[in-house]
Amino acid sequence: MHYTLHQLEIFLKVSRLKSVTKASEELYLTQPAVSIQLKKFQDQFDIPLFEVVGRKIYITEFGEEIAIAAEKILNEITAINYRALSFKGELSGKLKIAIVSTAKYVVPYFLTGFMNKHKGVELSMDVTNKAEVVKSLEQNLVDFAMVSVIPKQLKINNIKLMExxxxxxxxxxxxxxxxxxxxxxxxxxxxxxxxxxxxxxxxxxxxxxxxxxxxxxxxxxxxxxxxxxxxxxxxxxxxxxxxxxxxxxxxxxxxxxxxxxxxxxTNWNLIWLSSKNLSSIAKHFVDHINDNKSQIMESHFDWFNKLD
CATH class of the missing domain: 3.40.190.10 (Periplasmic binding protein-like II)
Known part of the structure; x- marks a missing residue:
């Protein structure tokens, strides 16, 4: 067998989403490209990995086992890449943030410089409603959240970003x-x-x-x-x-x-649990925000401050 990591990634994404269209969108590939690689991957097995009934994809029992194996392999590859960067003295790992829907117009500008500087950092950002954001923070599923009203029921640290x-x-x-x-x-x-x-x-x-x-x-x-x-x-x-x-x-x-x-x-705030032991990545991100928030505001939100 000669399947590639790229094919493993595509099959795993299709198995999770049960859709070639959605998989292509998340992987930033065309639908034909995903379909071709999916077929090439399937051709290397005598047992079906999935079935197409109508316009829906159903993953077979064998396909589910392959998907589990693919996830383990890809996670190990990611870990190897992180270790390599760590040995070079670079930041590596995940930064997890949950934000309310309106914050998507704000938070990317506070992330761009940090992500460009630290190529080994992988971003996971969940855009959802306030209740889910607070829940993610409370259950320690994320490093940070961005909200306009600080939840009173939690003990948190915060950085005020902008009005x-x-x-x-x-x-x-x-x-x-x-x-x-x-x-x-x-x-x-x-x-x-x-x-x-x-x-x-x-x-x-x-x-x-x-x-x-x-x-x-x-x-x-x-x-x-x-x-x-x-x-x-x-x-x-x-x-x-x-x-x-x-x-x-x-x-x-x-x-x-x-x-x-x-x-x-009100004010947009970057918040995190006071009790949370921040990772090295999270600490560097806090430093990045404190050092650069004024410049980011001047560069990207000058129009915002002129209207009152």
Missing amino acids: NKLYLVGGKQFKPTGKNISKAIFEKLPLIYREQGSATRNQMEHFIASQKISTYKKMELKSNEALKQAVIAGLGFSIMPLIGIKNELNNGDLQIIPMKGLPLK
Whole structure:
């Protein structure tokens, strides 16, 4: 048999995802390239590794055993690469981060320089909702999390990165007057909320309650992207983080609607458990953030600070 590590990687990914399309996306390969290597791998065995029924892939019992073996082999190869880098005095291993969905517009800029400098560091970043982020942190599944509201139930250390500013936002269908809208007009707007537990949702509800506003209609969407597209389409209005709507503001798909009491302001924070024994990689990442956050802000978020 003459299968390659590349073929092992492809088969393992297909066995996990049960889809050539999804495997090709995660491996940054074309579907034909994945299909060709998958066939070449299968041709080296007399026993089927998988079956295609309709348009679905089912991994056989033998295929499951091969997938387990492939994972062990690939893990060993990764470990060898890490050891080689360690002997050369370079950082090597994994950096694990969980972030709330809106933070994906922020955290890559704080990671790029660090990842480019340390080629032996592998990044695992889970983009999910606040509840799952806090759960991952609490169960020590990640090194760091990025949130706009620090969880009070955990003892954590944090680095304040930048402001998180939330504005009332509408689509281009709304006719602005150039003045702050009144409570009476706000009460007539169909509002779109994030899901329960979202920090954005909590801030929006707190603002409405503090202003003693009676809302007109409530819709709920579970991601910032879905909410953004709904506002663009004219389905409603929402109080949204500025960081995620830069392009839409620039091209006119969205507009900020001025209102007294806005923007709401919190802070993006990099957090980790106070009790956690940080790895060498994690310690270097903390140093990188402390040493470079001002320069990163000036280089990438100058536009953000100019709007108030």
